[in-house]
Amino acid sequence: MVRNYARVVGGRRSHGHDNQQIEKAVEAVKSGRMSLRGACKEFGVPKSTVHDILKDKHPKKSGGQTVLSAKEEDQLAQGILKCAEWGIPLRAIDLRLVVREYLNRMGRKEKVFKDNFPGMEWVRGFLSRRRELTVRLGENIKRVRAAVTREVLEKYFNNLEVVLNGVPPENIVNYDETNFSDDPGKSRVIVKRGEKHPSVIKDTSKTSVSVMIAASASGELLPPYTVYKAVHLYPTWVEGGIEGSRFNRNISGWFDITTFEDWFTTTCVPFFKNRQGPKVMIGDNLSSHLSVEVIRKCEEMGIDFVMLPPNSTHLCQPLDVAFFRPLKIAWRKCLDQWKRKNRGVLPKSEFPRLLKSAFESMGSSLSPNICAGFRATGIFPFDKSRVISKVPSLNPKDNSDAASDAWSNAFLEMLASSRAETPEGRKSRGKKLNVEAGKSVSAEIKNESVCDDVVDISSEKNLSVDEVLASHVNNEVDFEIPGSLTENSFVLLKFGTNKRDRLFVGKVIEVCSNKKIRVQCLRKKNTAKETYFRFPDVADECIVGKSQIVRQLAPPRDLRRGRFVFSSLSDVNDVD
Known part of the structure; x- marks a missing residue:
């Protein structure tokens, strides 16, 4: 149980002397300008403190003493920061286990800890002493995204620097496809104390509408392009939207080569047509966004088509980094207001109006958010260090302590293997088992139960x-x-x-x-x-x-x- 400390009435209070004043007093005594007594009186610091510093006795701090020394806590804090940098941040329980393992390896027995295992009070005290550390909610990213290296980004930015040379910001366009769901998400409500699962009557579904959004580095937004999941397109589905926006439909509801070519022809070509000087269009490397016809038109209009590195949109895609989050927040607010007044799922006839309301609700922050995305991804103004600094380096820092240097190298090796794209020795799914529904199967009979109704070309006989x-x-x-x-x-x-x-x-x-x-x-x-x-x-x-x-x-x-x-x-x- 956590103890609540209370100061004893009449107890001795710490003076809390300023470290700068102590340093000035020590410097004055060392230089011979003042005596020990005179310096302490001049700067208002204790004589014993300055005396211990001059004798290199490292005086203790007022109050209780820490279990780990200042050097040990520094090394522990550096290890915690390195773990967080590599995408493997520690929890409180992990921190306590690390300290216990360290004390056991050093052969130390600390009486303040039970079995050398620190408590939560020690964790809170440690975090209060290390102001560079804090507790935050972590966001999950896929391992393939974490596997993006500095070498890949360096090569990308070296090529991008040549392409962007002399290109004005209004001629640099980034595009990305996103979806707008029919679920406004959870909201805080007032209910009876102790209610575990409060319910809100609101019709939602898992459907979503795909929209292609593009913007320039100057903060200008191109008209959005919407693709419905449908066979036919109706007049009410295209009314009331943003001026200049276009609509299409297909079986999947996502962009394919046909819809991407139509978006480029009807939206990007008119935008670039009257632009003077070199032009650049930046986007991801999805196969549905790669079209020979689009590349041919880019060559005719003098547009450089730039592809982002694979699995790096969370670092290099301006719209992903700074624009889609506030846009989705505005969308959920507008959708929630609509669902409070209407029943059922959102019909396609209402989608254009609602999307327009979401953009308009962003107001004056729309253009600054776009510019912030280009700035954060190092595109405009060009600054590759903004992105590369977010990726950990495999080169450990030099340490004078041999033990610390060996620990750092071992730690980096462990982190690199944890951050790898795919684990080694991963087994394939193999053939399906021919097992009757409702019956169980064991590992011993799985080889005998392989389904024989599939012609498998990769059998052991290597038949053609x-x-x-x-x-x-x-x-x-x-x-x-x-x-x-x-x-x-x-x-x-x-x-x-x-x-x-x-x-x-x-x-x-x-x-x-x-x-x-x-x-x-x-x-x-x-x-x-x-x-x-x-x-x-x-x-x-x-x-x-x-x-x-x-x-x-x-x-x-x-x-x-x-x-x-x-x-x-x-x-x-x-x-x-």
């Missing part, structure tokens, strides 16, 4: 795709690779991966040469009633060689609305 299909081939289908193919014919293709070869169905679009053909791949769909193939919304075209053709397929049966069934694939189960 042709050899596997040859064992399942239907005699009515010609398995030989044809010598010539015509347009609009269908073929079974194989594509090699690290684990196994994958099989796809493709339609021949063009015969390029005797060894190359252009095909458009289909996707397999499984439903409760039937299994069929269809062309994806985004065309998946590629050029393949004759060696990738497993066999030519018989013409399919067209069910309806572009859904095909191949009777010649009845002997193959693992087509993607």
Whole structure:
């Protein structure tokens, strides 16, 4: 139980002398300008204190003495700061365990601690003495983000410095995709004391709407671009929004190559069209944001397209660093106000108006937040030290103490392994088990229960795709690779991966040469009633060689609305 200390009435009070005055008195005596008695009288400090300092006796502080010496507490504080720098901050219990382990290794037995284990009172006292330490709530980041090194950032900023040379801030644009959910989050309410789970009647859902937001380093915001998860777009879904904003829709509700190209053409091109001088557009390296058409248009308009390093948006993305958080806070406030007056989930017809209200509620802080993001990420004004200083260094500082130096190197090695991107020896998922529903399985029988209805190319026999299909081939289908193919014919293709070869169905679009053909791949769909193939919304075209053709397929049966069934694939189960 924590004790509450109370000063005894009439007890001796500490004078609390100023350390600067003591240092002046010591300096005056050392220089010979004043005597010990005269210096203490002149600066108003105790004679015994100055005398002990001159004799190098290191006088004790007033009150109780600390268990660890000043040097030991300094080393402990440095270790705590290093742990926090590497993303592995200590908790109070961890700090107490570290101190106990240290005392046990040193062979010391401290009577004030039970079994050398400090209490919470010691932790509070230690934190009060070390003003550079404090207790805060930690935020979780993925290991791949923590694995970003200084070398990667150095290379990125060296290239970026060349690109940004002579570019005005109004011509530097950063873009990023974010989502606005239908849940305003929790709020504090007044209820009866002792109520553990207060409930608030409010209709929410897990749905969200994806919006592409872009802004320049001068603080100018480009019109947002919204993508709904829908097949069709209706007039009420685009009314009442921000001036110049645009809307689109697709099956997934996220940006793909088609919507990204449309956003660049309708939003970025008009913005850059009348801008003079060099232009730069900075964004993440998502595959859905990489388009040959966009890069070609950038080259025509003189726009440098810059990609951020992988897994570094929390450090290098201006919108992520300083803009999205206040925007999401404003969004949740506007959404909460709407849900207090209305029932049900947020309809798409209300989304444009609500998004506009969120931007307007930010008021005068909108532009400063954008500029703060570019400044914090070192883009404008250009300052790479703002980002690189946030990443820990593997080079330990020089220490005069050999023991401290050895401890620092060992500590850094441990931290580096903890911060690594992926642990070594991670096992793959392997094959699925053919176990009846409701029955348990043990480790002894898992190898015997491997599902045998999947054609696994990476088996122990190392069979090729042709050899596997040859064992399942239907005699009515010609398995030989044809010598010539015509347009609009269908073929079974194989594509090699690290684990196994994958099989796809493709339609021949063009015969390029005797060894190359252009095909458009289909996707397999499984439903409760039937299994069929269809062309994806985004065309998946590629050029393949004759060696990738497993066999030519018989013409399919067209069910309806572009859904095909191949009777010649009845002997193959693992087509993607």
